[in-house]
Amino acid sequence: MLKITTGFILGVIVGLLFGPAAGVLEPFGTLFLKLLKMIVVPLILLTLIVSVNNSNPKELGRIGGKIFPYYLITTAIAVMLGIWIAKLVKPGVGLTMPGSADFEVPDAPSALDVLLNIVPTNIFQSLANGDILSIVFLALVVGFSISFMRHSKDDGMKDKGELLLNFSEAGSEVTFRILSGILQYAPIGVLGITATSIGNQGFETLLSLGKYVAASYLGVGIQMFIVFPLILLLFKVPVLRFFKNIREAMITAFVTCSSLGTLPVTLKAAQKAKISDRVANFTLPVGATVNMNGSAIHFGVGVVFAADIVGYDLSLGVIIGIILTGTLAAVGTAGVPGAGLIGMSIVFTQAGLPIEIVGLTAGVNVITDMIFTTCNVTGDIVGAAVVDKSEEKHSDYNEPVVDITAKTMTK
Ligand code: ASP
Numbered sequence: 001m002l003k004i005t006t007g008f009i010l011g012v013i014v015g016l017l018f019g020p021a022a023g024v025l026e027p028f029g030t031l032f033l034k035l036l037k038m039i040v041v042p043l044i045l046l047t048l049i050v051s052v053n054n055s056n057p058k059e060l061g062r063i064g065g066k067i068f069p070y071y072l073i074t075t076a077i078a079v080m081l082g083i084w085i086a087k088l089v090k091p092g093v094g095l096t097m098p099g100s101a102d103f104e105v106p107d108a109p110s111a112l113d114v115l116l117n118i119v120p121t122n123i124f125q126s127l128a129n130g131d132i133l134s135i136v137f138l139a140l141v142v143g144f145s146i147s148f149m150r151h152s153k154d155d156g157m158k159d160k161g162e163l164l165l166n167f168s169e170a171g172s173e174v175t176f177r178i179l180s181g182i183l184q185y186a187p188i189g190v191l192g193i194t195a196t197s198i199g200n201q202g203f204e205t206l207l208s209l210g211k212y213v214a215a216s217y218l219g220v221g222i223q224m225f226i227v228f229p230l231i232l233l234l235f236k237v238p239v240l241r242f243f244k245n246i247r248e249a250m251i252t253a254f255v256t257c258s259s260l261g262t263l264p265v266t267l268k269a270a271q272k273a274k275i276s277d278r279v280a281n282f283t284l285p286v287g288a289t290v291n292m293n294g295s296a297i298h299f300g301v302g303v304v305f306a307a308d309i310v311g312y313d314l315s316l317g318v319i320i321g322i323i324l325t326g327t328l329a330a331v332g333t334a335g336v337p338g339a340g341l342i343g344m345s346i347v348f349t350q351a352g353l354p355i356e357i358v359g360l361t362a363g364v365n366v367i368t369d370m371i372f373t374t375c376n377v378t379g380d381i382v383g384a385a386v387v388d389k390s391e392e393k394h395s396d397y398n399e400p401v402v403d404i405t406a407k408t409m410t411k
Contacts, residue, residue: 052146074379077227292335
């Protein structure tokens with residue numbers, strides 16, 4: 001996996017040396033992204049079905065009861081951190097409102113719609129569209145139903161349940177084998193993406209919004225290197241080893257700007273960090289969809305940036321409102337490139353700020369999305385690690401019936 005790091009460094013060098021000409025390497029990156037996307041839907045579906053069956057309902061409830069509060073608390077901290085850093089750095093001061101932003105701000109769906117849309121009306125459509133929350137919902141429903149069949153008193157029903165589980169386990173195994181193959185190609189893909197994006201970003205865009213980018217990186221830096229280590233220490237997880245083990249997932253998140261696209265690598269990193277499959281296979285797919293600490297920092301920084309531009313003094317009441325909406329908007333943000341811009345327009349609307357400024361930041365979103373996504377993915381693995389640690393003390397702790405990833409994921 002050291003090869004991914006090498007691919008990244010080479011990509012940076014090629015991008016800096018050749019500028020926009022490095023774009024010839026783009027197809028290599030596109031191929032990598034397509035391969036990752038190809039595997040994500042079956043991976044989530046099968047991994048969740050199998051992992052629901054490998055844990056008892058009590059255990060799942062307990063894990064869920066720990067991971068969701070963790071997501072909400074760390075996300076709220078991240079919004080506050082974003083606000084605080086931006087108040088120190090003052091990225092908006094000195095900038096003027098853009099006359100006309102060429103960026104179209106997408107319509108923000110209401111919170112209720114987001115919730116209702118989780119339940120699919122047509123499961124095949126959801127699978128085909130890659131609606132991840134609906135797929136997670138489907139996987140949980142199917143997983144629990146298979147589990148009930150397996151524990152039925154009727155022998156015929158039991159057999160059918162076992163058959164379905166065997167089928168899902170076999171499918172999950174083949175998915176992981178394909179994934180191992182894709183990861184062999186990862187270094188070249190990472191090189192292609194990095195060289196292209198570094199080569200394409202003109203220094204001018206970066207400079208004019210330099211303070212905004214700096215505040216974003218600083219906020220994420222504090223979350224990643226102060227907040228997360230403190231949480232890990234609290235749960236007695238060795239911090240340096242943890243970061244070393246998850247390095248590849250961080251780099252993949254950085255270059256792909258997609259928590260979901262990174263999920264296959266995130267699962268692998270969790271194994272390397274010795275997080276049990278039982279906890280990782282359940283929490284990481286969910287985390288990649290709902291836990292967005294980096295995006296939350298994005299919203300905090302963005303709001304102060306906009307308020308400074310229009311000269312709007314944020315009162316305590318408004319700030320509290322922003323923390324609440326920011327947390328919910330982060331939960332609703334999809335783990336795909338650029339999704340944070342939609343969440344940001346929700347927060348801006350709520351705070352009464354002009355959403356044209358979202359368009360202004362869109363110019364540097366490629367650069368900031370990289371670090372926000374890295375923070376999103378790191379937060380997911382930190383959550384899995386601490387929940388796993390807290391699960392160790394349970395006397396009913398037992399290893400999965402079948403370790404679906406052991407055979408192919410132990411490189
Ligand atoms: N790109 C981010 C992710 O996939 C989401 C965002 O845009 O904030 O995690």
